[in-house]
Amino acid sequence: MKLRDLATPALVVDVATLEHNLAAMARALPGPRLRPHVKATKCTALARRQAALGHRGFCCATVREMEGMAAAGLGEDLLLANETLDARRLGRLDARITVAVDSPETIEAAAAGGLREVLVDVNVGLPRCGCPPEQAGRLADLARRRGLTVRGVMGYEGHAMAIEERAKRKAAVELAMTKLAVAHAQVGGEVISAGGTGSYDLNVLATEIQAGSYSLMDTAYAKLGLPFRPAFAVWSTVVSAGPAWAVCDAGLKSLGMDHGNPAIDGAKVWFCSDEHVTFSGDPEAPGGPLRPKVGDRLRVWPAHVDPTVAYHEALHLVDGEDVVERWTVDLRGW
Amino acid sequence: MKLRDLATPALVVDVATLEHNLAAMARALPGPRLRPHVKATKCTALARRQAALGHRGFCCATVREMEGMAAAGLGEDLLLANETLDARRLGRLDARITVAVDSPETIEAAAAGGLREVLVDVNVGLPRCGCPPEQAGRLADLARRRGLTVRGVMGYEGHAMAIEERAKRKAAVELAMTKLAVAHAQVGGEVISAGGTGSYDLNVLATEIQAGSYSLMDTAYAKLGLPFRPAFAVWSTVVSAGPAWAVCDAGLKSLGMDHGNPAIDGAKVWFCSDEHVTFSGDPEAPGGPLRPKVGDRLRVWPAHVDPTVAYHEALHLVDGEDVVERWTVDLRGW
Secondary structure, eight states, X not given: OBGGGSOSSEEEEEHHHHHHHHHHHHHHSOGGGBOOBGGGTOOHHHHHHHHHTTOOEEEESSHHHHHHHHHTTOOSEEEEOSOOSOHHHHHTSSSOEEEEEOSHXXXXXXXXXXXXXXXXXBOSSSSSSSBOGGGHHHHHHHHHHTTXXXXXEEEOOGGGTXXXXXXXXXXXXXXXXXXXHHHHHHHOOSEEEEOOGGGTTTOOSOSEEOOOGGGTOOHHHHTTOOSOOOOEEEEEEEEEEOSSOEEESOOTTTXXXXXXXXXXXXXXXXXXXXXXXXXXXXXXXXXXOOOOOXXXXXXXXXXXXXXXXXXXXXXXXXXXXXXXXXXXXXXXXX | OBGGGSOSSEXXXXXXXXXXXXXXXXXXSOGGGBOOBGGGTOOHHHHHHHHHTTOOEEEESSHHHHHHHXXXXXXXXXXXXXXXXXHHHHHTSSSOEEEEEOSHHHHXXXXXXXXXXXXXXXXXXXXXXXXXGGGHHHHHHHHHHTTOEEEEEEEOOGGGTTOSSHHHHHHHHHHHHHHHHHHXXXXXXXXXXXXXXXXXXXXXXXXXXXXXXXXXXXXXXXXXXXXXXXXXXXXXXXXXXXXXXXXXXXXXXXXXXXXXXXXXXXXXXXXXXXXXXXXXXXXXXXXXXXXXXXXXXXXXXXXXXXXXXXXXXXXXXXXXXXXXXXEEOTTOOO
């Protein structure tokens, strides 16, 4: 199929850029040094590419992602990097399963659900899941008494991930990891799982980095000066155009909006509606302003990869003007 | 199934509240006075309830919604209230199809796609689709020369929809409708299609109102003092809780975020991540602060119904503690 024949809006992925990103990360963090995070891409076909490059352990954010990865034969070492009370669904899977715990209740759920291995999730500065560092040892003891193997600790420095200035980002990562080191000293175990695309080469404590966005990238991560390039966009058609603005058929339902508006080359984005982006040519754009006409196709660059992918049924792999493959986003839902 | 056994996050709809909303609207705008907008709910099961109450014409925002409605036997009078260049897909449907046009290109696409009926879409103040009012007559002439029947005009006063003060909202609707009246005088035809949940009883020009959100409602529309009540929420489990904050398993992937954070009764919402809402009990809440414990279930009230529904596979209809029905959100995607 030709790109021009693809119904819009549709997610398109540039094959060469994707391969560049996957290879760059595999060089930086070979094999088990990277535990790719499935939540960013929700696609077993993409995970299979990562496994082929040597990363055979994965992490997930939802039980459904874990189920899908196990069903796809990618269950050599699956980590639910999140808390769940619904561990019975995990206990049924034919895969090596580890789950994050941060409370007596999640430990009890893991044990009652038939799981064997856990990581103690530690809060390292982002007000979300994870126990305070000083409670990690007590939770590890509780988990062991409940018959669980504690593989180590996990702590996501999400609050540091988007700091644009590298030195400041590095300092924030280091501070977060001092907390995780304190917890690890109490907990023990071989695994210190942390990090993400924004800290993949800054986090020196973690034994494995939980990066996912690096493969597709987005406009937020593109500001960090990383060696990964924007590989995906929402392919869209201009459906209305006047002298002052134009409208294309992407919108809130096809774009993750929490990091702000998407970008269009040569244009200023005004706002997004359910199924529309209103924009105008930008006279100050380096290549001159876009002059959109009804029927033109263009790439809309998402600001946040994770929710954007989750809103779509498929990734369309593109090589120049050809759509060469269609990968189902098969790990959506819960 | 019991509500407590439902895997989270999941969309739940209170049956009695839904029925209240549907009945209240059917009284206010009986039969063809309402053309329910499918984009808000993306569910043929819900559309069937609206049809049973007498609203047998529907409008859609995407070609996929049109296809799904036609396939479900709900194609008596389907309006694509949006521009498309992909009209061939519509021309294949076994249904009465009308499409909005606002340019020579969209008129040509409709004619070439085998469609017979159009509305001229008019910009009435929201910078999105629609031609300037003074060009509507010329476009209608062009459409007729191309062999299309022009049923009338359409103009969505979206910029007026969320004005909280009723008198100001009414004034904004009236101003918008003066523009649509100018266009209609040039275009002719029986149909003046406009309006939405926020203007359903303020728009006196429209022959039919395109409301969709009224059936489920959201926290944004709840501010307008309408007779429709919040009928749906994301059912969620508290997965982590400490002294300062707690975390439940809803997030950016299960909530439309463009109208801001969702609400939780008795709590202040701090922020949302991909799969998490961080919140804390609100000491000033009327019923006292929520005191969340790990394992608690709660309702997260979405700020915007349309994208929220689009991110889910199903609506779970709930009567008290029972899940009485599961409706697939079968009109997702494009």
